[in-house]
Amino acid sequence: MRFTSEQRLDDGVLEREFTLGEIPGILWTPESASASASPSASAPAPLILLGHPPLGLRKMYPRLVARARQSAADGFATATIELPGSGDRPRWAAVEQARADLRRAMQAGEPVGDEIVDALILPLVDKAVPEWQAALDALLSLPEVCGPVGYSGGVISIGVRLAAVDPRIAAAVLFAGSFVPRAVFEEARQVTVPLHVLLQWDDEGNDRQAALDLFDAFGSEEKTLHANMGGHTGVPQFAGDAAAQFFTRHLNAAGSTR
Amino acid sequence: MRFTSEQRLDDGVLEREFTLGEIPGILWTPESASASASPSASAPAPLILLGHPPLGLRKMYPRLVARARQSAADGFATATIELPGSGDRPRWAAVEQARADLRRAMQAGEPVGDEIVDALILPLVDKAVPEWQAALDALLSLPEVCGPVGYSGGVISIGVRLAAVDPRIAAAVLFAGSFVPRAVFEEARQVTVPLHVLLQWDDEGNDRQAALDLFDAFGSEEKTLHANMGGHTGVPQFAGDAAAQFFTRHLNAAGSTR
Numbered sequence: 001m002r003f004t005s006e007q008r009l010d011d012g013v014l015e016r017e018f019t020l021g022e023i024p025g026i027l028w029t030p031e032s033a034s035a036s037a038s039p040s041a042s043a044p045a046p047l048i049l050l051g052h053p054p055l056g057l058r059k060m061y062p063r064l065v066a067r068a069r070q071s072a073a074d075g076f077a078t079a080t081i082e083l084p085g086s087g088d089r090p091r092w093a094a095v096e097q098a099r100a101d102l103r104r105a106m107q108a109g110e111p112v113g114d115e116i117v118d119a120l121i122l123p124l125v126d127k128a129v130p131e132w133q134a135a136l137d138a139l140l141s142l143p144e145v146c147g148p149v150g151y152s153g154g155v156i157s158i159g160v161r162l163a164a165v166d167p168r169i170a171a172a173v174l175f176a177g178s179f180v181p182r183a184v185f186e187e188a189r190q191v192t193v194p195l196h197v198l199l200q201w202d203d204e205g206n207d208r209q210a211a212l213d214l215f216d217a218f219g220s221e222e223k224t225l226h227a228n229m230g231g232h233t234g235v236p237q238f239a240g241d242a243a244a245q246f247f248t249r250h251l252n253a254a255g256s257t258r
Numbered sequence: 259m260r261f262t263s264e265q266r267l268d269d270g271v272l273e274r275e276f277t278l279g280e281i282p283g284i285l286w287t288p289e290s291a292s293a294s295a296s297p298s299a300s301a302p303a304p305l306i307l308l309g310h311p312p313l314g315l316r317k318m319y320p321r322l323v324a325r326a327r328q329s330a331a332d333g334f335a336t337a338t339i340e341l342p343g344s345g346d347r348p349r350w351a352a353v354e355q356a357r358a359d360l361r362r363a364m365q366a367g368e369p370v371g372d373e374i375v376d377a378l379i380l381p382l383v384d385k386a387v388p389e390w391q392a393a394l395d396a397l398l399s400l401p402e403v404c405g406p407v408g409y410s411g412g413v414i415s416i417g418v419r420l421a422a423v424d425p426r427i428a429a430a431v432l433f434a435g436s437f438v439p440r441a442v443f444e445e446a447r448q449v450t451v452p453l454h455v456l457l458q459w460d461d462e463g464n465d466r467q468a469a470l471d472l473f474d475a476f477g478s479e480e481k482t483l484h485a486n487m488g489g490h491t492g493v494p495q496f497a498g499d500a501a502a503q504f505f506t507r508h509l510n511a512a513g514s515t516r
Contacts, residue, residue, distance in 0.1 A: 224497070225483065226482060226484055227473070227482065227483035229481055
């Protein structure tokens with residue numbers, strides 16, 4: 001892991017870009033957790049991994065930095081990495097073909113078959129999850145970052161697989177999506193950490209019943225579904241606040257300022 | 259409305275029993291809203307009506323007073339009245355017969371037909387809603403109580419009808435229940451105030467799909483469903499906290515201490 005740039009945001013949050021091999025990423029740490037003149041005064045901050053859709057970090061930056069600032073105010077470090085095939089990473093022909101197939105099916109009003117979902121999502125999950133785990137190895141070796149670790153948002157199948165296979169993930173906020181391969185749906189039963197699932201009731205790109213079925217499948221003893229009105233990008237502010245409170249409850253943020 | 263007893267609880271909340279004609283009730287006001295030596299220092303508190311199942315106020319008292327104390331800490335007055343046919347009010351043969359029919363059907367594992375639900379719930383709603391409205395008239399005439407008014411919990415059909423017909427109800431927390439007469443289901447479409455609906459995912463006495471259908475039917479632009487694990491009485495503490503935050507957001511509690 002190599003830091004390539006560093007800037008201090010106006011609220012004291014330290015933003016550092018890094019590369020992990022060929023993978024670009026960003027780490028945000030709250031002022032209280034950053035290296036300071038008096039090292040003894042700084043405490044490591046629990047980490048939240050910020051998931052995102054495969055649109056490229058540059059495009060997602062405004063929303064990511066907003067989530068990072070809110071999390072920092074709650075005492076958390078946050079980090080994200082570029083997804084395979086997105087942003088500045090090499091194109092990925094197979095996934096681009098599947099994306100085109102998906103677009104065509106949706107525009108034609110056809111049902112999106114399991115084979116399209118599998119072709120689109122499974123290679124992404126298979127490749128991304130080990131990358132997020134490698135990022136976690138590197139991030140947790142930094143003195144200003146610590147566990148427990150949360151995972152938040154993005155491609156829900158990546159969150160499900162990561163929560164199912166990596167015991168360092170202690171809690172997850174997932175954004176309901178219906179394009180979940182059957183194999184990942186089965187993995188949901190293996191997830192046992194506390195979950196906070198956001199569902200947009202009228203999400204145009206999301207089958208509501210599929211999202212409810214996935215929620216039902218999770219093995220977690222504590223899981224909460226927050227359904228709100230509006231479309232995919234219309235998550236109300238109070239729902240974001242509730243997700244933040246979920247992390248504060250489960251990750252025991254040190255140095256919270258709220 | 260006639261006050262029949264008065265006691266100050268250890269957290270400063272003033273608890274007063276009253277009768278409204280033949281109907282017993284209880285009013286709780288936060289210390290800040292109570293008559294004080296210096297009347298100019300006290301401000302009226304927005305009111306939350308505390309709904310409850312038809313088991314009698316005496317039996318429900320421990321849970322009601324806990325909700326009243328939490329609400330008072332948030333700056334709210336709360337009040338409740340006895341439901342028709344419950345507690346010290348005269349028995350009600352028709353409803354008791356319907357209750358026995360319901361119990362028999364559930365114990366036999368038979369589906370609970372619309373006619374049982376109608377016979378059980380409609381008379382209760384028809385009689386209770388005007389009583390709650392009369393209580394609201396009396397309560398809002400007190401100088402220590404003001405609007406906007408919230409309604410919370412209890413028999414969901416009473417909450418739905420009240421929110422649909424009384425414009426003084428500005429926001430409601432409803433506890434999902436599946437025994438909703440078709441007529442009340444249709445009234446749900448007329449409800450437009452912000453709603454916060456609690457659903458216990460594995461509620462033994464509640465059909466999940468019916469609860470989701472009712473949530474879908476509400477006409478409100480802002481409605482949120484919070485689904486949590488566990489049975490009917492297993493609502494987690496954090497879900498109660500979220501409902502309290504909903505009221506604080508919508509009723510603009512004066513003098514909040516949280």
